[in-house]
Each structure stands twice: as structure tokens, then as C-alpha cells.
Amino acid sequence: MRPLREALAGMRRAPVLTFLSLMAIGLSVFSIGLFALTAHNIDVALSNVEGRVEVVAYLRDDASEELIEIARHEIESYPEVQAARYISKVEALYEASRELTEFSDVYSDLEVNPLPASLEISLRPDFRTPSDVEAVADRVSTDHFVEEARYGREWVDRIYSLRRVAGGAATILGLSFALGAALLIGIAVRMSVLARAREIAIMQIVGATDAYIRRPFLIEGLLTGVGGGLLALAMTFGAYQAVERTLVSLAWLPDLWTTAGLAFAGLLGMLAADRAVRRELRRLDVY
Amino acid sequence: MVQLRSVTKSFGGSSAAVLDVSFHLKKGEFAFLTGASGAGKTTILKLVHMLDRPTSGEVRVSRYSSSRIRRRDLPDLRRRVGYVFQDFRLLENLTAEENVAFALQVTGISKAKIGPRVQKLLNQVGLAARARALPRELSGGEQQRVAVARALANEPLVLLADEPTGNLDERASAGVLGLFQRINASGTSVLMATHDSEILRRHRNVRVIELEQGRLVFDSAGGTAA
Numbered sequence: 001m002r003p004l005r006e007a008l009a010g011m012r013r014a015p016v017l018t019f020l021s022l023m024a025i026g027l028s029v030f031s032i033g034l035f036a037l038t039a040h041n042i043d044v045a046l047s048n049v050e051g052r053v054e055v056v057a058y059l060r061d062d063a064s065e066e067l068i069e070i071a072r073h074e075i076e077s078y079p080e081v082q083a084a085r086y087i088s089k090v091e092a093l094y095e096a097s098r099e100l101t102e103f104s105d106v107y108s109d110l111e112v113n114p115l116p117a118s119l120e121i122s123l124r125p126d127f128r129t130p131s132d133v134e135a136v137a138d139r140v141s142t143d144h145f146v147e148e149a150r151y152g153r154e155w156v157d158r159i160y161s162l163r164r165v166a167g168g169a170a171t172i173l174g175l176s177f178a179l180g181a182a183l184l185i186g187i188a189v190r191m192s193v194l195a196r197a198r199e200i201a202i203m204q205i206v207g208a209t210d211a212y213i214r215r216p217f218l219i220e221g222l223l224t225g226v227g228g229g230l231l232a233l234a235m236t237f238g239a240y241q242a243v244e245r246t247l248v249s250l251a252w253l254p255d256l257w258t259t260a261g262l263a264f265a266g267l268l269g270m271l272a273a274d275r276a277v278r279r280e281l282r283r284l285d286v287y
Numbered sequence: 288m289v290q291l292r293s294v295t296k297s298f299g300g301s302s303a304a305v306l307d308v309s310f311h312l313k314k315g316e317f318a319f320l321t322g323a324s325g326a327g328k329t330t331i332l333k334l335v336h337m338l339d340r341p342t343s344g345e346v347r348v349s350r351y352s353s354s355r356i357r358r359r360d361l362p363d364l365r366r367r368v369g370y371v372f373q374d375f376r377l378l379e380n381l382t383a384e385e386n387v388a389f390a391l392q393v394t395g396i397s398k399a400k401i402g403p404r405v406q407k408l409l410n411q412v413g414l415a416a417r418a419r420a421l422p423r424e425l426s427g428g429e430q431q432r433v434a435v436a437r438a439l440a441n442e443p444l445v446l447l448a449d450e451p452t453g454n455l456d457e458r459a460s461a462g463v464l465g466l467f468q469r470i471n472a473s474g475t476s477v478l479m480a481t482h483d484s485e486i487l488r489r490h491r492n493v494r495v496i497e498l499e500q501g502r503l504v505f506d507s508a509g510g511t512a513a
């Protein structure tokens with residue numbers, strides 16, 4: 001365990017730099033963690049909404065119930081369609097007055113029911129992409145007693161694009177923190193290399209391979225990285241709890257994501273250390 | 288074994304530290320590399336250990352050449368060429384035996400083999416009794432012998448020693464020379480830099496390669512024939 005001992009000694013030798021590196025990696029992974037939390041919760045919300053993705057076909061008032069029933073059967077035979085439910089004018093009015101209680105008086109005063117009958121068409125899980133939904137809506141609207149077909153896909157797409165924007169922002173933020181973290185770890189490791197220059201020179205003289213010499217420094221980078229990752233995990237969990245307690249109920253990240261975050265932090269630390277120590281070793285030896 | 292072909296090393300000053308030097312140290316041979324201070328002895332030893340590159344010419348050691356060797360071959364070369372520095376270069380926080388073991392650990396051989404091997408090396412240099420001492424608790428001659436044991440750890444083909452008697456009294460010097468002769472008798476080539484004329488006088492049968500301001504001016508094995 002000589003390399004581990006030396007890695008810890010190296011971290012103790014420059015506590016301020018080690019702390020700064022830890023913080024930088026922590027912030028880097030924290031910004032990624034916040035995005036992950038947002039993205040994951042959007043995903044959870046979307047998967048609930050997606051089950052309800054449907055096309056609504058509003059029917060002309062002059063369509064007879066028998067014809068509508070035939071059309072409903074035909075629509076249900078489309079490969080994309082899971083079910084088509086008939087909502088009569090009366091049911092539509094009832095639903096509307098129930099959902100929009102402020103207007104219930106208005107509705108009950110009406111002499112003529114202004115709401116059209118409709119078919120609510122739900123789609124099979126494999127056919128819920130925007131293009132499928134649009135295709136079904138187009139096909140249904142060609143039916144001559146369909147007034148208009150609408151689908152609620154637009155706002156789902158809007159949420160998706162919001163998620164992409166948030167993801168882009170978090171990636172840029174995370175990457176700039178990661179760059180700063182890599183620089184700091186590089187400086188910390190180079191200080192460790194310089195502090196041990198004499199020992200490294202002796203290692204080279206007695207025939208140590210570069211890989212052997214690098215090992216403790218890589219471990220130093222790995223430990224700093226994983227330490228920063230744990231810090232980020234703690235901060236992300238803190239943010240999660242704060243939101244959970246004060247604003248809305250959230251879902252915590254899947255284990256796979258948190259593990260991947262820690263692995264990323266460790267890898268970042270190790271790569272930064274590797275780069276720094278390689279450069280120093282090339283400087284120390286002339287070949 | 289060790290061959291220099293028209294080697295010149297310049298550090299950018301007006302005159303070269305080593306100028307057009309050629310010689311061949313054969314397998315199992317013992318030679319003194321001599322000359323006044325600043326003549327270029329240390330520079331030549333460093334070139335042989337490939338701690339430095341020649342400005343022109345070629346240094347060959349075993350199957351390696353200074354003009355073709357790759358960075359990843361250096362560890363193997365350095366294990367084949369033991370180097371005893373003038374200032375010993377021991378690690379101050381390690382004991383004598385740990386300093387010797389260090390040279391074995393870096394090669395990745397098993398712990399079980401290191402212990403007995405270190406014991407044998409310290410016996411060989413007559414330092415078994417001081418195995419647990421730190422460098423600062425040892426005399427100059429004793430530190431020198433730790434450095435020799437470390438240089439021998441990986442069974443080198445050649446042992447380079449830079450003024451190994453420079454800091455030692457007469458008795459200790461004689462001891463180190465005797466040690467080198469025994470090492471040489473077991474088949475290891477030895478190239479020892481020294482400007483101690485007393486030593487040259489006492490060992491008239493040993494080959495002498497003499498430098499003057501970087502040039503080879505005398506080789507008792509027959510001029511510059513390489």
C-alpha cells in the first residue's frame with residue numbers, strides 16, 4: 001500500500017490546494033447533479049403524461065350516433081390506436097362544468113349546448129412519438145364527420161425542449177467547473193511531484209518505470225476526484241431535500257446516476273493528475 | 288558493453304564538456320576515468336546512464352544506443368547500469384536496507400524475494416550490521432556502501448561510480464576499491480571516475496582513460512581505438 005500512503009502524504013503536503021481541488025470538482029459535479037435532478041424529475045413527470053397522450057377528434061353536430069359508432073370501430077383498428085372513446089355532447093358539457101366550476105352557471109343557463117361530441121383516441125405506447133400522433137390526427141381529420149382533430153403533443157414537446165436547454169446550460173456550467181477542477185488538480189499534483197523531485201529522480205536512476213512512478217499521483221488524483229464527487233452528492237442531496245420540504249415533492253436520483261457521477265469525478269481527478277505527472281516526468285528525463 | 292563513438296556533449300558554453308571522445312569498455316573490464324576537476328568525467332558517466340543525450344556521436348550500452356533508445360526502454364537500461372553518485376543520493380527518511388530494497392521494489396519483484404536479496408547485498412558490501420540505520424546515522428564510507436549495494440541490486444552489467452573515494456579517508460577508500468574489485472571479479476564491468484592520483488598509483492594494472500578539458504588524451508588500453 002505504498003502508493004496509497006504516498007498519495008495521502010501528497011494531499012497533506014498541500015492541504016489548501018487539495019481543498020480547492022476538492023471544492024472545484026465538487027461544484028463541477030454539483031452543477032451536473034442539479035441538472036440530473038431536474039432532468040430526472042421531468043422524465044418522471046413526462047412518463048406520467050405520456051400515458052395520456054391522445055388525439056381528440058371533434059365531431060360535427062349532424063353526425064348520427066350509428067355512423068359515429070362505425071367510425072369509432074374503424075379508428076380502433078388503426079395499428080397506432082389503443083382505444084377510441086365516444087364523448088357525447090351531454091357528457092362533454094358535464095365534464096366541462098365539473099372541471100371549470102367557475103363557469104358551471106354559464107353552462108346551465110345555455111339554451112343550446114355549444115360543446116361538440118368527440119372521440120378520445122389513446123395511442124399504443126410504441127406510437128407516441130410526435131410524428132405518429134400527427135399522422136393519426138391527420139388521418140382521423142379526413143373523416144367527413146370529423147370537424148377537427150387536436151392533439152396535446154405540442155406542450156410535451158415544449159417540456160422536452162426546456163429539458164434540452166436546461167441540459168445544455170448545465171453541461172456548459174459543469175464543463176467549465178470541470179476544467180477549473182482539472183487545472184487545480186493538475187497544480188496540486190505538480191506540487192506533489194516537485195516536492196518529491198529528488199525521490200523521483202532516484203526512482204528513475206534505479207530503473208523505475210513511468211507507470212510505477214505515476215501510481216501514487218494517480219491515486220492522489222482519484223482520491224481528490226472521488227472526494228469532490230461525494231461532496232457534490234451531498235450538496236445535490238441537500239438541494240433535493242430543500243426543494244422537497246419547501247416547494248414540490250421530487251424523485252431522488254436513480255443509483256446508477258449517482259454511481260456514474262462519482263465515477264466521473266474520480267476519472268476526472270485521475271486524468272488531470274495523469275496529465276500533470278506525465279508532463280513533469282518528461283521534463284525530468286531527457287529521453 | 289559500453290561504447291562511445293566520437294561523443295561530444297556541449298552545454299551551450301564556448302567549449303564542449305566532452306569533445307569527440309571514443310572508447311570501448313568490454314564486458315568484465317575495469318577502468319578508471321580520470322582527469323582534473325571539470326575535465327568531463329561526470330558528464331561521460333551521465334551519458335552512459337542516459338541521463339543526458341550526447342550533442343553528437345553515439346553512446347552504446349548493451350543493446351541500446353543513445354540515438355535510437357525509446358523512453359520506455361530507459362528503466363531496463365538503468366537496471367543494467369548501476370550508478371553510484373558522488374553525493375550518494377540516498378533517501379534520507381529510509382534506512383540502509385530500505386534504500387537498497389527501494390531499487391528492487393520499483394522493478395515490481397515480489398516482496399518475498401526482496402528481503403533475502405537485500406540481506407545478501409548488505410553482506411556483500413559489509414554493512415549487514417547497520418541495516419536499520421538511517422543515512423544520517425552512517426559515516427560517509429558506510430553511506431557510500433549503501434549506494435553501492437543499491438546500484439548492484441538489479442544485477443547490472445556495468446557499475447558506474449563517480450569519485451566514490453572523494454569524501455573518504457584512506458582506509459575507507461581502500462575498502463571501497465577492494466569492494467569494486469570483488470564486484471568486478473564476479474563479472475560486472477566497472478567504470479570509476481576519479482581524480483585521486485594516489486589510487487591510480489596503487490593500481491597500475493588497471494586500465495586508465497584520461498580526459499583533459501573534455502578530450503580523451505590517454506587510454507592505457509591503446510589510444511582511442513573503439
Ligand SMILES: Nc1ncnc2c1ncn2[C@@H]1O[C@H](COP(=O)(O)OP(=O)(O)O)[C@@H](O)[C@H]1O
Pocket residue numbers: 298303304322323324325326327328329330331
Ligand atoms: N548541466 C550542466 N550545464 C552546464 N555546464 C555543465 C553541466 N554539467 C557539466 N558542465 C560543465 O562541463 C564541464 C565538465 O564537467 P564535469 O563532467 O562535471 O567534470 P568532472 O566530473 O570531470 O569534474 C565543466 O566545465 C562543467 O562546468
Ligand SMILES: [Mg+2]
Pocket residue numbers: 325328329330449
Ligand atoms: Mg564530476
